[in-house]
Amino acid sequence: MAQRVAIVGTGQTDHKSHRPDVSQREMIHEAVTRALKDCELSIKDIDAIIIGNMDHFESINYVDTWSVEGSGGVMKPIIKISTGGTTGASLAIGAYYYVASGMFDKVLAIGWEKNSESDTTSAIVTCSDPVWDRFSYSGAIPSLASEASAYMEQYGATQEDAARVAVRDRKNAMNNPHAHLRRPMSLEDVMNSPMLAYPIKLGDVCPRSDGACAVVLAADGVAQKITPKPAWFIASSVRHTYTWFGDSTNYNEGLVSLQRASSEAYERVGIKNPSEELDVAELYLPYTYAGLKYIEALGFCGPGEGARFVGDGHTEMDGKIPVNPSGGVISTNCIGATALLRVAEAAIQIMGKGDKRQVPDANLALATGFGGCFWSDVVILSGDRP
Amino acid sequence: MAQWLENVEPLTLKGQIAVPYTWWVGDTGSRFLNAVRHEEKIWGTRCETCDAVFVPPKKNCGRCFSSLDQWVEVGTEGMVTAYTIVRFDHPMHPVKGPFAYALIQLDGADVGLLHLITEDLDKLTNGVRVKARFKEKSQRTGHILDIENFQII
Amino acid sequence: MDNIAIVGIAQTKYERRKKDKTYLDLVYEMTTAALDDAGLTINDIDSVVTVSNDFLDGRTISGMAVGDAAGAYDKNISTVEGDGTFGAFYGAMRVLGGAGTTLVVAHSKGSEGDIKTVTNAMFDPIYQRHLGIEGITSSAIQANAYMHKYGITEEELAAVSVKNHANAMNNPHAQLPLDLTLGDVMDSEMISDPLKKLDCSPVSDGAAAIIIADEEQAKKAKKPPVWIKGFAHCADEYLLGDRDLADPRALREAAEKAFAMAGIDEPMGGIDVVELYDAFSYMEPLWLEGMGFCAPGKGAQLLLDGITAMDGTLPVNPSGGVLSAHAVLVAGLARIVEVVEQLRGTAGARQVKGAKTGLAHGINGPCGQSHCVWILSKEMRG
Numbered sequence: 001m002a003q004r005v006a007i008v009g010t011g012q013t014d015h016k017s018h019r020p021d022v023s024q025r026e027m028i029h030e031a032v033t034r035a036l037k038d039c040e041l042s043i044k045d046i047d048a049i050i051i052g053n054m055d056h057f058e059s060i061n062y063v064d065t066w067s068v069e070g071s072g073g074v075m076k077p078i079i080k081i082s083t084g085g086t087t088g089a090s091l092a093i094g095a096y097y098y099v100a101s102g103m104f105d106k107v108l109a110i111g112w113e114k115n116s117e118s119d120t121t122s123a124i125v126t127c128s129d130p131v132w133d134r135f136s137y138s139g140a141i142p143s144l145a146s147e148a149s150a151y152m153e154q155y156g157a158t159q160e161d162a163a164r165v166a167v168r169d170r171k172n173a174m175n176n177p178h179a180h181l182r183r184p185m186s187l188e189d190v191m192n193s194p195m196l197a198y199p200i201k202l203g204d205v206c207p208r209s210d211g212a213c214a215v216v217l218a219a220d221g222v223a224q225k226i227t228p229k230p231a232w233f234i235a236s237s238v239r240h241t242y243t244w245f246g247d248s249t250n251y252n253e254g255l256v257s258l259q260r261a262s263s264e265a266y267e268r269v270g271i272k273n274p275s276e277e278l279d280v281a282e283l284y285l286p287y288t289y290a291g292l293k294y295i296e297a298l299g300f301c302g303p304g305e306g307a308r309f310v311g312d313g314h315t316e317m318d319g320k321i322p323v324n325p326s327g328g329v330i331s332t333n334c335i336g337a338t339a340l341l342r343v344a345e346a347a348i349q350i351m352g353k354g355d356k357r358q359v360p361d362a363n364l365a366l367a368t369g370f371g372g373c374f375w376s377d378v379v380i381l382s383g384d385r386p
Numbered sequence: 387m388a389q390w391l392e393n394v395e396p397l398t399l400k401g402q403i404a405v406p407y408t409w410w411v412g413d414t415g416s417r418f419l420n421a422v423r424h425e426e427k428i429w430g431t432r433c434e435t436c437d438a439v440f441v442p443p444k445k446n447c448g449r450c451f452s453s454l455d456q457w458v459e460v461g462t463e464g465m466v467t468a469y470t471i472v473r474f475d476h477p478m479h480p481v482k483g484p485f486a487y488a489l490i491q492l493d494g495a496d497v498g499l500l501h502l503i504t505e506d507l508d509k510l511t512n513g514v515r516v517k518a519r520f521k522e523k524s525q526r527t528g529h530i531l532d533i534e535n536f537q538i539i
Numbered sequence: 540m541d542n543i544a545i546v547g548i549a550q551t552k553y554e555r556r557k558k559d560k561t562y563l564d565l566v567y568e569m570t571t572a573a574l575d576d577a578g579l580t581i582n583d584i585d586s587v588v589t590v591s592n593d594f595l596d597g598r599t600i601s602g603m604a605v606g607d608a609a610g611a612y613d614k615n616i617s618t619v620e621g622d623g624t625f626g627a628f629y630g631a632m633r634v635l636g637g638a639g640t641t642l643v644v645a646h647s648k649g650s651e652g653d654i655k656t657v658t659n660a661m662f663d664p665i666y667q668r669h670l671g672i673e674g675i676t677s678s679a680i681q682a683n684a685y686m687h688k689y690g691i692t693e694e695e696l697a698a699v700s701v702k703n704h705a706n707a708m709n710n711p712h713a714q715l716p717l718d719l720t721l722g723d724v725m726d727s728e729m730i731s732d733p734l735k736k737l738d739c740s741p742v743s744d745g746a747a748a749i750i751i752a753d754e755e756q757a758k759k760a761k762k763p764p765v766w767i768k769g770f771a772h773c774a775d776e777y778l779l780g781d782r783d784l785a786d787p788r789a790l791r792e793a794a795e796k797a798f799a800m801a802g803i804d805e806p807m808g809g810i811d812v813v814e815l816y817d818a819f820s821y822m823e824p825l826w827l828e829g830m831g832f833c834a835p836g837k838g839a840q841l842l843l844d845g846i847t848a849m850d851g852t853l854p855v856n857p858s859g860g861v862l863s864a865h866a867v868l869v870a871g872l873a874r875i876v877e878v879v880e881q882l883r884g885t886a887g888a889r890q891v892k893g894a895k896t897g898l899a900h901g902i903n904g905p906c907g908q909s910h911c912v913w914i915l916s917k918e919m920r921g
Contacts, residue, residue, distance in 0.1 A: 026412050243606040440664050468684035471731065
């Protein structure tokens with residue numbers, strides 16, 4: 001029988017564009033130390049470690065074995081999971097299964113990235129197939145730009161509609177001491193920022209950050225002894241649907257991977273009206289237009305209604321479904337950590353540790369991951385033991 | 387594989403990823419490399435709990451996970467604990483073969499430092515004593531190869 | 540621990556260069572073959588774990604390339620970067636954790652890149668990488684440490700190469716079935732002291748897949764399921780020089796846990812066949828010591844005494860081992876596939892008669908820093 005699993009502690013570095021003061025392993029050690037402190041455990045208490053990043057951003061081969069001094073893996077079981085931008089969610093899910101198996105009581109998931117150490121675009125370009133896709137794929141922004149223009153064409157959304165997503169997330173980041181970009185942006189700031197690839201402007205996209213995140217998961221029976229309010233893992237679902245970029249361009253269908261992943265997860269726990277039933281959502285929105293389109297895939301509102309839903313304030317901190325109290329990806333993007341930060345931040349909400357960014361009485365939280373070829377992951381956490 | 391294919395050379399798309407890297411050494415590593423570069427000194431850090439001196443220095447101990455802040459200068463001489471003599475050439479090699487990789491436990495350190503021995507290979511054995519030879523000051527850049535190699539003494 | 544079993548297996552023939560197949564082709568073929576072996580269709584698979592490495596494939600998000608080929612469409616999927624034994628371990632965690640029947644598929648095409656550059660990238664970029672150290676030279680240092688510690692000779696290690704390449708003659712999948720004498724190995728070109736060419740594994744192209752299922756599904760399997768009695772993995776310190784390379788304590792830790800789970804008190808006597816990761820000849824005796832089959836330093840003696848030969852009481856690497864075929868990442872999963880064949884009784888000319896319990900082993904990281912041990916059996920736990 002699968003064990004019930006909960007998140008009992010989280011830790012993250014203070015994300016910055018450059019961390020010259022620490023090497024990669026030292027940065028990981030910081031996040032792990034903070035996570036252990038959060039749940040008052042020592043590294044000796046950890047039974048297994050799951051770690052991940054995107055290899056080509058730091059050029060380390062076999063990150064699991066390389067990391068041990070910083071991840072706490074010396075004389076412990078450790079593996080590396082890597083699934084592009086969705087890595088962080090895959091890490092949380094990997095740790096979940098290690099605990100759910102019944103073989104490990106306390107497992108540490110670590111996501112990290114030191115983006116300042118490489119040229120992000122030349123590294124990401126290598127994800128495309130060298131024969132068929134690489135000559136036309138020039139990085140994350142152009143493929144997202146084509147998604148955005150298709151969305152605007154389909155539903156008449158405007159650049160201003162999307163800009164509101166950045167305004168919201170950057171305002172929220174002011175409440176998050178760990179966030180990378182802690183300067184609010186106005187609608188004008190976004191609209192006046194340089195155009196990168198129509199319709200995506202600098203103000204519409206995430207930064208590149210150096211940072212790490214560590215999350216401690218524990219088994220039923222153990223979790224309750226560690227923290228008074230564990231964040232229970234009640235559903236997870238992954239759809240890494242496409243292999244070829246050309247297959248993922250039916251933009252008018254919506255973000256299919258997220259529709260499928262969220263349907264499966266909602267059904268698992270009986271959620272029928274997500275925007276009403278969920279208390280908070282930490283969504284992997286790599287750019288603003290995702291904040292309009294992807295919430296439709298999540299069923300927060302109907303197709304084409306994203307702009308209105310956001311514009312009417314339903315995703316603000318005092319709205320019916322606060323989105324990204326942490327400031328989201330638009331405020332911090334240390335890729336291997338980013339999706340794990342969504343899970344960690346959702347857990348922080350449930351555990352009541354959100355401080356200035358706490359959504360009052362958050363008891364049901366959604367976290368999503370995004371990356372690769374329009375892939376999606378969904379994790380649902382609850383304050384109630386399943 | 388089909389027989390006919392044995393003698394066929396397929397069309398090949400040659401590719402090479404060009405991703406430039408700049409790795410942050412961090413404060414701890416910087417102190418080590420600066421001492422090597424400017425002072426021809428080798429420093430390690432000591433873990434009180436594990437009673438071990440690590441060279442290159444670690445900011446935290448991998449064994450007990452605690453932060454380390456005790457700096458210890460170790461000798462520039464030590465003992466070879468293990469080695470291999472490399473008999474092939476590869477563009478990655480810093481020198482032409484034959485040359486040796488050796489794990490060298492410097493006097494005062496509890497772990498081995500990986501480095502090169504390029505001369506007197508016929509005298510190389512487990513346990514032999516070696517001494518660091520530094521590059522000319524003007525040639526040093528704050529790199530592990532500011533130590534040019536180790537010499538058998 | 541609940542009873543879970545391996546119900547489907549597949550592996551390619553290992554070759555120096557599969558110039559007619561992309562690794563996507565190999566993954567698709569192995570997925571299809573494993574399903575066929577299990578009597579299942581892709582719709583019976585609930586979860587997928589692919590095993591790949593961004594450096595070997597020259598692609599970041601290397602798992603993305605094989606999603607379609609592994610039947611990932613509309614399924615829960617993940618990717619482990621590391622040897623196939625570790626990927627399979629995660630696959631088993633998913634089955635135990637309620638994810639359902641899980642496919643694990645690993646691939647690599649060593650022919651498509653420069654393996655030395657790829658393994659050089661394992662080493663610390665600040666202190667070690669620029670010395671040009673890589674997989675072979677680092678392993679040579681480990682061989683030196685091991686031989687010096689126990690007074691083991693090159694001839695004693697060469698005997699492992701002779702045995703394994705000879706065993707490979709019974710294995711249609713192996714890349715290097717060779718009828719060698721000790722002299723052939725000793726005379727082969729010295730690559731990096733003390734490793735000569737025939738002490739080293741080749742570079743191979745290949746893929747393998749297994750399907751893991753829970754007890755209920757396993758009982759419906761087309762072929763007799765092979766049960767996972769015990770398994771564990773453990774990693775030692777990383778920086779070359781930090782640990783005693785001649786003391787495989789991470790393996791000891793993993794093996795002890797696996798044996799304890801399997802209820803085996805004495806390894807020698809409790810295991811009928813071993814498939815371990817012998818990337819180099821010295822690794823076979825060193826790992827046998829770590830697993831507890833003999834005292835430290837006595838691993839080579841096991842072969843000299845005939846114990847680990849095909850007709851001995853503990854045949855090791857009847858398949859020819861990694862010395863005979865080395866598709867990185869795949870090679871550990873191939874050890875599991877081989878033990879499953881042995882326990883099913885379908886290993887043909889390389890069959891160890893009456894094998895009921897087997898040990899499969901994989902390593903990850905430089906000089907076997909991390910080890911994964913699997914104990915498989917024809918019988919269920921408890």
